Amino acid sequence: MTAFTAFLAVATHRSFRSAAAELNITPSAISHAIKALEQRLGARLFNRTTRSVSLSDAGERLAEKLRPAMASIEEALQSVDAGADVPRGTIRINASEGAIRLVLKPVMARFLQLYPQVHLDIVSDGRLDDIVSNGFDAGIRLAEAVPRDMVAVAVTAAMRFAVVASPEYLRARTRPMRPLDLHQHDCIRFRFESGAIYRWEFERQGTTERVNVSGPMTLTDQPLMVDAAMEGIGIAFVPEHLAAQPLADGRLLRLLEDWCPEFPGLALYYPGHRYVPPGLKALISLIRTEAPGAPFAGEAGAVRRC
Structure with a gap:
């Protein structure tokens, strides 16, 4: 040391x-x-x-000067070992909690069994930090948000958001027919780590509507938003996969489905000018073959989000 x-x-x-x-x-x-x-x-x-x-x-x-210098030294040492092509060393990844649950959690145990000489250092962070200046090998975020100077590899299929509410909540209320009708409803809001409140975004046939909803609850955790919706607290707007089971068994009902088109999903990204260690290559390969909802597209660049 x-x-x-x-x-x-x-x-x-x-x-x-x-x-x-x-x-x-x-x-x-x-x-x-x-x-x-x-x-x-x-x-x-x-x-x-x-x-x-x-x-x-x-x-x-x-720290600002030292991180890239130490990363260059680590890359040089890794490149010497590259001939053996045996994954080893530490891989540092920055991702939101949701991305970790969806992309990394399903493969972590399997990956470490296959590559015992690799140490995964995963940092949960929804602030979209600069992975290079903060010493990370890779990050995971929505494909559309990946910086254009990065190599981005799709690690989930296309995704959708879902507007959901419980049957109990809807029993005494008129269902919204278009996004602006949400102003007449109790909504469960989402707060980013930056403190900003997410403004719900919808699109149908080229028409976009953005709604600053209001309601009795604001959360920073999307699975908790699903739970709150099931309790009848209000309407939630969450990634579709989080609400799949309660939608299937009737605990939640879907609203405004035609206003929620697909958008490109999550991408794992890393600096294009850097040496890519064998461990990171192996992790990408495992995600793309074994993670639930894995895609099978090639590299993904920055794309638009509805």
């Missing part, structure tokens, strides 16, 4: 204990390495309290 490796681990996790666990060393060893580096540089790299660890201004500058 180098002091720079320890520094980047703490910078990533914002925790000395978590960084120590990743590097399989003691927290005191991490602390000594950081202290020695700070003395060497003559600058404080972290602001520490009993409850939190954050980067200082000097630490932010060092």
Whole structure:
């Protein structure tokens, strides 16, 4: 372990204990390495309290410069091993919780059985961080949101959203016939990690409608939105696969279906100019053959979303 490796681990996790666990060393060893580096540089790299660890201004500058440099060193070392083509080492992936559940969870155990020399470091984050500057090998997000300078590989089939409500909720109410009718209903809203409230978006035969809905509940978790809809709290607008079972057994009813066309699904993406480690190639291959709803399209570029 180098002091720079320890520094980047703490910078990533914002925790000395978590960084120590990743590097399989003691927290005191991490602390000594950081202290020695700070003395060497003559600058404080972290602001520490009993409850939190954050980067200082000097630490932010060092991390910004160091991450791509360390990534280049790692790529150089991996390229030396590339002849053996044996997946090994750590693969860092940034994805939302929903993408992790849909794409990665179904294959994680199988992948690690097949490739025991690979360590998966998966970070749940819905903020669409810059994967290069933050030291990730790859990310997963909607294909349309992938930056154009990245290589994007489709990892799900096309997707749809569904407007759903329980029979109990609809029993005493008139069903909405078009999106603007939702203003007359209780709706379950979704809040992004940024704090923004999602504005429901619909399209039919070239006509687009966007609705700022209102209602008694706002959530940051889409499966909880499905649960709330089943409880009769209001109407939810969620990815179709999350509501598939309650729609099939009648606990939920679908609304405005003709206003919810398909759109390109999720893509795993990575920098096109970088060496792609065998472990990441193997993971992509497994996702595309074994994950539920896997596509079988080629690479996907940035595409539009209704």
